[in-house]
Amino acid sequence: MTKIPRILLAGAFALALGTTAQAAPHATSGEARALLDKAVTEINTVGPDKAFAEFDAGKGAYNTGELYVFVLSMKGVYEAYGANPKLVGHDVSAMTDAEGKPIVRDMIALAKGPGHGKINYVWLNRADNRIEHKSSLIKRVGDHVVGVGYYPN
Numbered sequence: 001m002t003k004i005p006r007i008l009l010a011g012a013f014a015l016a017l018g019t020t021a022q023a024a025p026h027a028t029s030g031e032a033r034a035l036l037d038k039a040v041t042e043i044n045t046v047g048p049d050k051a052f053a054e055f056d057a058g059k060g061a062y063n064t065g066e067l068y069v070f071v072l073s074m075k076g077v078y079e080a081y082g083a084n085p086k087l088v089g090h091d092v093s094a095m096t097d098a099e100g101k102p103i104v105r106d107m108i109a110l111a112k113g114p115g116h117g118k119i120n121y122v123w124l125n126r127a128d129n130r131i132e133h134k135s136s137l138i139k140r141v142g143d144h145v146v147g148v149g150y151y152p153n
Contacts, residue, residue, distance in 0.1 A: 025153065044141070052088075074108060075093060076105070099121075118135050119136055119138070125151055134152075137149075
C-alpha cells in the first residue's frame, strides 16, 4: 500500500467517526413537553418538596441525560436542578446565555405573564462541548417556575 491511499483511508475513517459522533439526535420538543407535563403532575400530586427531591435524584424518570427538570423560585433561586443538584439554593436570577440574554429573568417574566411558554437562547451543550441554540419550556406551578430545556434539531 502506498502513502497516499493510507492517508486517504485514515482521513475517511476520521471523517466517518466525526460524522457519527455529531449525528446523535437531540430530544424533541414533544419529549421535553411530556417531561414538563409529568413534572407538573408530580408536583401537584405529591407536593413540591417530594417532587423536587425526585427531580434531583439523578438519572431516572425526571433526568434522561439531555432532558432534565429544573425548578426556580419566582425570585430566581434554584429549587431543583436535575443537571446539577449541588446548585439548588443558588440565586441565578442574573444568569445570561452565551450572548448576554437574561434567560432566568425572561423565564420569570413568562411565568408571571401567561404562566407558561418557551424561551430560546444560546447555551453550552455539555454533551459535545459546543455552543448551540436551546429552548426551554416553562410552566408556573404556584410560586415555582418549572422547566425542561432541549436542543432543537
